[in-house]
Amino acid sequence: MKNFVSIAALTATVATVPAVTNAAELTIATVNNGHMITMQQLAPEFLERYPNITLNWVTFNEGELREQVTADITEGGGQFDVMTIGMYEAPIWGERGWLAPLNFSAEYEQNDLLPAIRDGLSHEGTLYAAPFYGESSMIMYRSDLMRDAGITLGSNPNWDEVIAAAEAMTDRDNGVYGICLRGKPGWGDNMAFLTTMANSFGAQLFDENWRPTLESDEWRDAVSLYIDTLTKYGPPGSEGNSFNEILSLFNEGRCGMWIDATIAASFITDPDQSSVADDVAFAQAPSGVTNKGANWLWAWALAVPAGSNATVEATTFIEWATSQAYIELVGEKRGWGQVPTGTRQSTYRNANFQDAALFADAELNAILSADPTDSTLNPSPYVGVQFASIPEFADIGGYMGQQMTAALRGDLSIDEALANAQAYADAAMQEAGYY
Incomplete structure (x- = not known):
């Protein structure tokens, strides 16, 4: 069942992302699991920095999400500005020109992404979706x-x-x-x-x-x-x-x-x-x-449909939500055992995460072994x-x-x-x- 939520700005952000001056309303299609719900709850941190941006969340279960975003992008519906997609869709849709390439700032540290996850979300070396969390x-x-x-x-x-x-x-x-x-x-x-x-x-x-x-x-x-x-x-x-x-x-x-x-x-x-x-x-x-x-091997990732009228603002949001700074924010606010994992090498090097997440080694071994x-x-x-x-x-x-x-x-x-x-x-x- 769809759940529309508009979140107002409350507190300060921790991420450095590209400057946005235009007013924009972003409709974000996502899945109803714990990490994505946390993203919605922490979104005021982003909105404090960008008060001209409004976020509307459309939440589905996994099956509905795949059906809805696939129908929207193949039919050119333009219902969403940010889509939650996976490693199956990203390279295929990127090759077809259905997704906007993600051009992030240098501070995003794209090379920090786990190579197998980054490559699975790219086509011919261009990143078309940024991993919110990865998994094996x-x-x-x-x-x-x-x-x-x-x-x-x-x-x-x-x-x-x-x-x-x-x-x-x-x-x-x-x-x-x-x-x-x-x-x-x-x-x-x-x-x-x-x-x-x-x-x-x-x-x-x-x-x-x-x-x-x-x-x-x-x-x-x-x-x-x-x-x-x-x-x-x-x-x-x-x-x-x-x-x-x-x-x-x-x-x-x-x-x-x-x-x-x-x-x-x-x-x-x-x-x-x-x-x-x-x-x-x-x-x-x-x-x-x-x-x-x-x-x-899988990643739930955030992508911008090529037909969005707010690609800059949508890309800005994705950079914030998938950054190392966002992971640190979750660690500080929710505890290091609750951070979204499977995306960045720096997460597994973090002593706070290693101490809190008894599953860290088993998870990383599983991800690295999937070819x-x-x-x-x-x-x-x-x-x-x-x-x-x-x-x-x-x-x-x-x-x-x-x-x-x-x-x-x-x-x-x-x-x-x-x-x-x-x-x-x-x-x-x-x-x-x-x-």
Whole structure:
């Protein structure tokens, strides 16, 4: 549901950004998670410096956000001046001229951005979206439940070890589930996890000739294990769970393990949000026959549509919101364990952050290990870990996500779901002229 909020100026900013003299009203499309909500709450710091600028926030869940910004930019709607997009959209839309290049001041220190994140938001060396936070995926687990079950999970477990731990920690009588995973359909929801899981089993989206490979034994093995694991050890209603739903379950103490975005670590270790904050530990995403592509790479980033009438003002806001100074502001105001992570090398060198964020090393290791140019066991023609960086993928991945959710609900067999996805992808790739 849309939520429009206009924020008035209150206090002084900490960032140095380009001079803006024109009055402008910026409409910002963003996602409804904790870090983005913090950005809205701290925006008066920006508005104090730029009293001629007004910020109107339009907040969506992840699925709605992707639908709304994609529709707006492809149709030239001009509804937004700042869009929250990801590593999938930024290079494709930048190449098509749909986004304004981001030309920041020297004080922004663009080279401080983690190279994999910066490159994933660029096209031919030009930055088209600035990362607000970056992430990979990893295992987050209850160390107390693991200890009580007599199990030790290493830093780089395989799927057999994860399943054994999930079984040992499951206590349905007391509402504790061994593992919580995304089941809600979407190329950025259940498929973000499932594609990385399939990668670890040796699967891939397309072969070297761009033909879909979704009925392979590797895909079948991964999806079968996913559904079997969630059915036996996951919470009821998993087919409706995305990030926010599982975050609530974990913070309530109802998940033994959760494999998802590293950014979640700052929320589940916050005693103000989590009832289990003192009993959380971390490990790398599980491997199958390989650890290639086992953990995703993503950034939620801010971009300016080329059709905006306030590109200078919008760029100024983005520079403030993604600067090192903004990270320091969050650290000072909210605590260093709550800063947006996964974007800047300087964050991980900061002693305050290292002291506050017990997840820092695990998160950075996950991000650095994800290689979008080499994410599958066998050679693939595409760039991307949990997605293929081609325009057709969003439609294909969205349809595949629906089929996987139907299989999780029991409406389709796994073979039927994969066959449907294969046929759909084959038709889409042929129509696009790949073969």
